[in-house]
Each structure stands twice: as C-alpha cells, then as structure tokens.
Amino acid sequence: MALGCFSFLQDCIEKRGEFVGSACGPHGPYVPDVLFWCVILFFSTVVMSAFLKEFKFSNYFPTKVRSIISDFAVFITILTMVLVDYALGIPSPKLKVPNVFKPTRDDRGWFINPLGPNPWWTAVITVVPALLCTILIFMDQQITAVIINRKENKLKKGCGYHLDLLMVGIMLGVCSLMGLPWFVAATVLSITHVNSLKLESECSAPGEQPKFLGIREQRVTGLMIFMLMGSSVFMTSMLKFIPMPVLYGVFLYMGASSLRGIQFFDRITLFGMPAKHQPDFIYLRHVPLRKVHLFTVIQLSCLILLWVIKTSRAAIVFPMMVLALVFIRKLMDCIFTKRELSWLDDLMPESKKKKLEDTEEEEEQSILAEDEAVVQVPLGEYQGIPIINITDEMSKGSFGNTWNAND
Incomplete structure (x- = not known):
C-alpha cells in the first residue's frame, strides 16, 4: 500500500496533478520503506539475540566477558536495535504507552x-x-x-x-x-x-x-x-522509542529458544526425515517409528483443538477440555503398550535416559569381554597333566623348576 501510494505520488507530480485529501499526499500517513525496515528489524532482532546468547561458547574474549554478553543478550539486542532505528530516522511503529498514571477508562x-x-x-x-x-x-x-x-x-x-x-x-x-x-x-x-x-x-x-x-x-x-x-x-518517555518489530522479534526468539530439548518438538521434526538422517533419540531405539508418529499426531490434534476452543466463543469450557486430556491419556493405553508410553511420555529427561542406557550397554559389553577372555582348554587325553597356575609360579620364582619337573 505504501509503495503503491508512493508511485502514484510520483506519477501525479510528474503530470502536475492536484491532490485531494491527505491519504497519498506529500505528507500523508503512508511513508515508503517502513514495511521493509520493520521486516529487517524483526529478523535482525531474532538473529542477534540467538547469536549473543550462544556467544559464551565462542573463542573470543575472556570467559567472564562472554558470560556477561550471553546473560544480557536480549537487553543488548534491544538497545542496539533502538539506537539503529533512531539513527536512521525511519518512522517505524513504536510501543504505545500512556503518558499519565491513571486508570485506562x-x-x-x-x-x-x-x-x-x-x-x-x-x-x-x-x-x-x-x-x-x-x-x-x-x-x-x-x-x-x-x-x-x-x-x-x-x-x-x-x-x-x-x-x-x-x-x-x-x-x-x-x-x-x-x-x-x-x-x-x-x-x-x-x-x-x-x-x-x-x-x-x-x-x-x-x-x-x-x-x-x-x-x-x-x-x-x-x-x-x-x-x-x-x-x-x-x-x-524512554519506552516509547522501542519499535514494535523489535519486541515481536524478542518474543519469537524467546518462544523458539524454549522449544529446545522438548520431546514433542523433536518428534515433529521427524516427519518427512529419512531414517538415516534421524538423530539418535533414545525412544527411537525402543519404539517403532510409526508408533512415534501416531503419538505425535494425537498430541498435535489435541493442541490444535485446544487452540481452536480458546480462540472461539466457547472459551469458557477451555479448562474442562484441559481436564479432558487426562482421560485421553488414559485411552492411549489401549493403543500403546506401557513400555512404549514409558519412553514417549515419561518425566525423566531425554539426556538422562540416554546416559543410563549407554552406561548399561557399556557394562554389558565389559561383562561379555571378560567372559570371552576366559580360555577353556579341552582336557581330552591330557587329563593326567597337572594344571599349573603360571601367575602363582612366576611370583614364587619356581616357574623353571616346575617346567623341568613336568618335562
């Protein structure tokens, strides 16, 4: 809309036309480049917040400095974006705050x-x-x-x-x-x-x-x-300088960063992913992939249903629908086994499960290795030969005498 009015404004100026109204006038409400600048502010805020949050793992600056930058990543991003927006002077939409401390009405x-x-x-x-x-x-x-x-x-x-x-x-x-x-x-x-x-x-x-x-x-x-x-x-007087695209970028970053490590989000990413490219999630070792997808679809359907109810006029029954999820979870016992549900819907963190299983596998491998190290020699016709403990004889220093005696 802004670009269309701006091109129309240029055509009218070139053809020496006259304007009626302030919609597309030289000082009208539509200013070019505002939409494009808001998009830049939005994505720059998300990228910069994520970069500064992970800055503590970089190789630059001392550990204390990197930790401070990571802890105040969002604040540094907001301050930087506000200064850049103020320096360019493009009239982006700002945060609307009241000027007087009083009730709204x-x-x-x-x-x-x-x-x-x-x-x-x-x-x-x-x-x-x-x-x-x-x-x-x-x-x-x-x-x-x-x-x-x-x-x-x-x-x-x-x-x-x-x-x-x-x-x-x-x-x-x-x-x-x-x-x-x-x-x-x-x-x-x-x-x-x-x-x-x-x-x-x-x-x-x-x-x-x-x-x-x-x-x-x-x-x-x-x-x-x-x-x-x-x-x-x-x-x-200070908050009114914060652009709204910057706040939306902060909200998106905070929401996206909180999804990290949530099993439901990880299972959604498995859709359409070939088996050879799938991460080594612990539940994939014990639950078939089709059961994992079925469990994810049920959860996603319940989430969409709750969102639809919450945004409709029937929002008053939203608490009852949340309570109904308990019975839906109980009905899932008819579809999945208890062992499958223990891996897909357990309170134990994913990292701890994987660590415990890796420890058990290492213990099993060590036991097998010890069993394979035991060499059993069939006696057969050599039953008359005395059994010699080589370690004991060497510690006694009589290995040579024992060998000569048996020889």
Missing part, C-alpha cells in the same frame, strides 16, 4: 464494585465459571512448576513453588477488585529465566563444552524484574 476509579450493575444473584451463578477458571489457573501453575522443577535442572528448593501458587491466588483477588488482568504462570518466561541462571563449570578441556552444575537459586532476580516492571510507568 475515565468513568471508573482504581477499585470497582464486584457486582457492578448486575443483580445480586449473578454472584451465585458465577461460581461455575469461577471453578473452571480455578482449575485452569491451578493446572497452568502446576504444569509450569513441573517443567521448571525437572531433575535435570538440579533444583534444591522446589517447595518455593507452593509459595508462588499462594501469591498467585492473593494477586487474583487484588486484580479482580481493581479490574486488572489476572496474574498467571508465564511458562516461556519462566523457562528463559531458569536458563539465564544456569551455573556451568569454568574449567574444561580444549574443545569440551562446560558441564552443567545447577541453577543459581535465588529470588533477587524475580524481585528486581517486578520492581523494574512497576517502575516502568515512570519511564514512558
């Missing part, structure tokens, strides 16, 4: 009446949808807690998630009285937060990846995050 205050203009009996009817929302929020919180508290993360303070659920419940009541959006578990942000707090070994052999040691378990970063979010209402 002028006809309401900070607190609202829970019933409003509705009659009193509506409070009794709302018990059913409130129960559905409670189920949804509880499952959302617990699913996020299970993902974060996996054994491979080596967390030691897992009980803190109960405190998180308590705070979510309290804030739900506060937000309801103030008419604010509810606080719910942010799965993608939580995974990104945990990944940014990983502790790795500083000393490693040349060419060897640092070993994962655990998570820096503390609540300082979480507290600072929400303090900065609260103070952002006083930084509107």
